Amino acid sequence: MLIHKNGRQIAKGRPAINKKANDKYHRILEAAVKVFSEQGFFQSTVSQIAKEAGVADGTIYLYFKNKDDILVHFFSFRTRQVFARLREEVEQADNTIDKLRNLVRRHLEEFQSDRNMAVVYFTETHKSHRLVEQQIKEMSKMYLDIVAEIVEQGQEEGIIRKDLYLGLVKRFIIGAVDEVINTWLHSEGKYDLVSMADPLVELFLKGIGT
Numbered sequence: 384m385l386i387h388k389n390g391r392q393i394a395k396g397r398p399a400i401n402k403k404a405n406d407k408y409h410r411i412l413e414a415a416v417k418v419f420s421e422q423g424f425f426q427s428t429v430s431q432i433a434k435e436a437g438v439a440d441g442t443i444y445l446y447f448k449n450k451d452d453i454l455v456h457f458f459s460f461r462t463r464q465v466f467a468r469l470r471e472e473v474e475q476a477d478n479t480i481d482k483l484r485n486l487v488r489r490h491l492e493e494f495q496s497d498r499n500m501a502v503v504y505f506t507e508t509h510k511s512h513r514l515v516e517q518q519i520k521e522m523s524k525m526y527l528d529i530v531a532e533i534v535e536q537g538q539e540e541g542i543i544r545k546d547l548y549l550g551l552v553k554r555f556i557i558g559a560v561d562e563v564i565n566t567w568l569h570s571e572g573k574y575d576l577v578s579m580a581d582p583l584v585e586l587f588l589k590g591i592g593t
Contacts, residue, residue: 408446411436412460415453420499424454424506424514451514454507458518461500465493466525473529479537483587486529487560488580494564495576505565527553542588556587 414436418427429450433440447453472485494501507515530553537543543552563583567576 407436407438407442409460411438411443411446412453412457415450416457416499416503419454419506420502424450424503454503454514455518457503458507458515458522462518462522462525466522466529468493469526469529473533479533479540479542480584480588482533482536483556484580484584486533487556487583488577490560491564491577491580495567495572498568498572501564501568505561505568523557526557530556559583559586 411432415427415432418431418435422431427450429443430440432450432453433443436443443453447456469486469489472489473482476482476485494504508519531549534543534549534552534556538545560583563579564576567574567579
């Protein structure tokens with residue numbers, strides 16, 4: 384297996400990719416998402432990204448084909464990173480309520496800790512023509528799969544009604560969490576997003592009826 388300069392593959396039997404190059408790759412990704420968040424993707428330029436990352440314009444092309452490629456790489460990298468953390472949090476809990484609470488809380492923590500990512504994510508997911516269509520589909524599937532496992536366990540435990548359509552419950556949960564994050568973004572982060580985790584879980588489990 385060949386070593387790629389973006390650090391995603393490592394040659395068998397050979398040392399890991401040069402740490403300096405790997406650090407630069409991730410620095411460019413983080414700089415890019417900051418620029419995309421502040422300027423908007425279409426208004427952003429490679430020169431702006433290079434300046435933010437503290438590298439020469441030409442250095443960008445050692446790691447990425449173009450601006451579009453940077454966005455695709457960022458979504459792919461962050462998808463793996465975030466969902467590994469979500470899965471870890473869920474697996475630490477034994478029962479349905481704690482799993483759901485851990486999932487929602489960690490989801491909100493990830494977006495609160497990286498507002499630039501949150502802005503770019505919501506901007507891209509609401510476009511009719513998305514450069515990262517495949518990455519967004521993968522993210523949605525992974526999240527819905529985790530939620531499905533929790534809901535099915537809850538139905539077995541008798542905590543969640545069995546007469547509900549699983550697909551509807553999954554979309555109810557992810558839709559509510561997304562809307563809470565979106566509202567927080569529009570408020571310019573004026574309150575603690577993570578504080579919404581417990582009220583959300585209570586709403587999921589009890590509904591709005593008396």
